[in-house]
Amino acid sequence: MSTMESPTSLTHGAYAELRSELLACNFAPGEKLKIDDLCRRFEVGSSAVREALSRLASEGFVVSEPQRGFRVAPLSVDALRDLTDVRCSIEALCLRGAIEKGGLEWQSQVVAALHRLTHTPVWADKAARRYSNEYAKAHETFHEVLAAGCGSPWLLHLRAVLFNHSARYRWFTGPLSKVDRDLDKEHREIAEAALSRDSERAVALMNAHLQLTAKIVLDAVSSEREPTAKSAKAKPGKAHPPESLRRKRMRGASSA
Amino acid sequence: MSTMESPTSLTHGAYAELRSELLACNFAPGEKLKIDDLCRRFEVGSSAVREALSRLASEGFVVSEPQRGFRVAPLSVDALRDLTDVRCSIEALCLRGAIEKGGLEWQSQVVAALHRLTHTPVWADKAARRYSNEYAKAHETFHEVLAAGCGSPWLLHLRAVLFNHSARYRWFTGPLSKVDRDLDKEHREIAEAALSRDSERAVALMNAHLQLTAKIVLDAVSSEREPTAKSAKAKPGKAHPPESLRRKRMRGASSA
DNA sequence: TTACAATATAAAATGCATTATTTCTAAAGT
């Protein structure tokens, strides 16, 4: 499962690997991404790395500073708040559309995705509170299938963009989360409301679901920051933007 | 005005030029984009072109077929219908947010943008019914400023994505449009409704504005297709996808 | 300490080598 052999080109392979590492926050936000380092890491030439970085830059996962290279796109509490609000709006549009237009095929896929989700172990490493890749995938599929019923390619594309950016924040806090929540229940209730064509309830539950996830991340960040306020300014030489989120780089999880 | 000298890098310059030509439909949808041709055209090396194409591919303006190069992203009537519907939804979210949150600064900018728009000549070449770049820019700014009041970076980003994709369809049909419409009146009424904080009316007018534009494009395409149905199948050797829009490549307009 | 110059580092850009795909040609089979 660790090696997925079928990258149609080295460029695309490097892109896919780097992207999944970026989404998993295996690189710290704001970190410099040196071309040569990435060449050695992924065992490809500089043009492949450069192309991958270009695509990721236009997707907003890395930022490109002309003549100065690339760095991992920063995370910030303001951005997370905005992202969450917009995501609520877009998911609501998808959900209403799906409830209105979704047929038997959609219903069946929702039921299937929910079943898979609730029967997939959440933690890869319970002690470290690290999400399993299988659960992440099942979770992504559940939300995707739920939305897919609306049948609008553009709306689904926008939804996916926002989902993927949210993923960075989820993984950023994943292992830090101390809050117990009944995710299965939340997902089940959303699915039930959708399948019973109760748009208002489905949207309300979805909004609560997304806002709660964001709140957990925001709480984790602020509770991580205040107690360690002194250690955070241990090295005041390099100031970070006011609201940016930083954390040491961490490795270990395999690519999805 | 024809040469804008300040591309921070050759790559970015090639990207910007190619993008503006793509948005202006100076390349036919579906057309093959050969690396070497573009190298000569923009006088840069292949890596710059390749990077530009990668970014444009991830933005959806070109499509990348692994090991087989790049081609201009196709246009289709289905895609236009979907794009227009989603754009109505997103513009509505922006507009409601702007009307709710927009302050004096927003109001002033809307008034200014409207003034500029209604005092900019529409046609660069009236006979050929070719839009002027100045008008296109003023039009873009008007809609952007109107939406900007919502203050949500993500929502504005999504809006811009949809606007730019719509632009390809607008330019595609621009010179073909035979319909006379009072664009100034449409824009003025939208601005008035927004400034008087009448969300429902503003959204309704905006939706009508966007749908009418789409309808003009769709009508132009179907009326172009049916009368020339025979000439269209003059060369049946290369069949095109069912709903795709094709037209000969055209040149002449300078980049925006 | 500040300013300037020299060096080091890294990104941008190029051209070439490699590999995949498409096109063209010719022979075989229906």
Place this chain on the structure above:
DNA sequence: ACTTTAGAAATAATGCATTTTATATTGTAA
């Protein structure tokens, strides 16, 4: 005679090594 198929040549995309150019760092003198 026409279609089909296999092979060879041409074309074009991919990938890499190298050169060039810009930025960051270090050291030295004022």
